Amino acid sequence: MIAAACPPLFRRLAGSCVALGMVLALAGCSGGDDGSFDVVFMEDEAVLTDSGVRLSPGAQHVRAATRAGLVAINAQGEVVPALADRWNVIENGSIFVFRLRDGTWPNGEELTAPSVRDALQRAIRSLRGTSLGLDLVPVDEVRAMAGRVVEVRLASPMPDLLQVLGQPELGLVHGEGETGPMVLERDGENILLTMRPPAERGLPDSEDWRDYVREVRVTGLEPAQAIERFDDGDVEVVLGGRLGSLPLADLGPLSRGTVRLDPAIGLFGLRARRERGALATPELREALAMAIDRPALASAFNVGGWVPSTRVVAPDLPADPGMVAERWQGSSVEDLRRVAAGRLAGLTGQDKRLTLAIGDAPGEQLLLRELARQFATVGITLVQARSSEGADMVLVDRVARYASPRWFLNQFNCILDDGLCSLEADRLASRALDERDSALRARLMGEAEAALTRANVYIPFGPPLRWSLVRGEVDGFAPNLWAFHPLPDMAVIPR
Incomplete structure (x- = not known):
């Protein structure tokens, strides 16, 4: 093991x-x-x-080595200086002030506040339409100040801004050459x-x-x-x-x-792509989630220490208000499967067959076989999809960029058009962004997670394995x- x-x-x-x-x-x-x-x-x-x-993931590592942002992530996963050698946060977290280090861009031009501001604005614009772009929505303005100082002003609180700015995709360029x-x-x-x-x-x-x-x-x-x-x-x-x-x-x-x-920490589970058959309603999708024996998944890979979860958001995050608990606590797998089988009993023919977009690697095929065995206990046939385009479900296996419920919720935002989603969850998460009171903001994020959980568009297994x-x-x-x-x-x- x-x-x-x-x-x-x-x-x-x-x-x-x-x-x-x-x-x-x-x-x-x-x-x-x-x-x-x-x-x-x-x-x-x-x-x-x-x-x-x-x-x-490999390209992220190479990009981070060859292109610097305002800050970077070190071996321990901590934020460290890069183009900015120090920073501070003012106005109750609404303004991040970065003081640039002495130096030049690769083309020989001086590293100035206006040039860094412009480079950061370009990088942020380039991420529109991605989940990382959603993470940056609170950024209202980037200002060039006197004395090699750049300010990032937020329209709403973003405690994890430094972690986001340290991502490889936020590396800055100015002219030719890397930084x-x-x-x-x-x-x-x-x-x-x-x-x-x-x-x-x-x-x-x-x-x-x-x-x-x-x-x-x-x-x-x-x-x-x-x-x-x-x-x-x-x-x-x-x-x-x-x-x-x-x-x-x-x-x-x-x-x-x-x-x-x-x-x-991150996402490891199944994302529903289409509303049909066993995925037609939140109640039927919940039945599929109830059929999963998560500890058995870990046993199939002979991995110790992996803790399964039924939550969309990783448990015990710093901003977790504790509103959403693990699902079906106190119920045995056998009892849950009896309930699930009853809900799915009315399906016939093709409605009892689901396709999953999953790779051909040994571990992915092992997971597919184990999931197919478990779904069969409630009368559902699971097979590998020929392509991800027409698949009923896809395997989600993604590491978080920062430790906040917001990252998890952003992965399912309807704007991304990446599968079934919850407009209610998006609305609540958006309200949370505008809330200055940290306790109320956390509560709205908890309500957003609860709404996404009720929609049952995602079947969590636990944290990703890396x-x-x-x-x-x-x-x-x-x-x-x-x-x-x-x-x-x-x-x-x-x-």
Whole structure:
């Protein structure tokens, strides 16, 4: 069993247990002696350098390494300085004031408040129509002030603004060239990332700085190939492990590495796409949710420490008012399935057949088989959809960007047109944005979650599973809530 060494991290947002995962064996030798550091992402290499705003996890890591925002996210998942070296919050949280570091843009122009303001406005505009764009709705104005100061003014409270501004998609550009701590070049088929001089990273200069950084070679491979290269000692870190690739971790001896599980929060469950058959009404969709034995899902993957949930919003978030509890507490799976079967009994023929858009990776197919077995107990046939376009349901497997109910609710906003939704939930969440009183705002968010729960457009399982392979001698890696592991942190050699 891959057992969580600190299971409470799945249950509450506290602590800093670094090795949340079972150590499979002791660390071995490094993957090379040429001073480079090799990282493999378990995804298609072609998407790692995408230039758009809908980035894969690997592309987010590369973007964060090569393009800086006002702030950044470090290895522990905390907000740290980037283009802004300090900031403060005034006017009861309605104004965030950022003081820019000394320096220039890559094209040689001075890093000024007006140029940063314009770059941030462009980045925000580019995200319109995405869930991250919805997260930024409270941003009312970006102002350039005297003395290299930029102000972000909010129309409504946004306690998580810094976390959002630290996302890779909010990296800023001005003219040609990138602004991040690392420079991207091509090394044959690989991506080669090299650290910029300290002064270009907003740090004090040092003559021997090159002795304390290393190049990072990045590539993308199929999970089985990535694991094989790690097992052979060719790479130090493999990132991007998900549910689909988790069973592969047991295929090889992995004799010189460790599996690290992130205590991630986010969405892991089924999203209804169409109102038909067993998905025609909220009551029928609830029956499907009642048929799920969530602990059995974890057992199928032999994962310890994973805590299932029936809530749309992750439990125990800092702003959670405690209004929405876990569903069906005190009822056995057998009792719930009897009720569910009764509701679904009137369906016949094709109405009892559902298609699910899900990948072909081993873990995804294992999940499909387990879900099909469980749905069969209430008379529903579940099969894999040939395409996501015509599927009745889709698997949602997404890590949160910040720890607020608002992120979860935004993923189901009707504006995104990404499946069934709740206009009532959207209305309540919108009202919450305009509310200055924190207690009332939290209550409205709780009411929005309750409305989305009643609509039964999403069947939650629990938090998403994210894992990595990391050699024991690697510094700069830490499991965190966002399953985000900055490459510059791993490129630094401790003094």
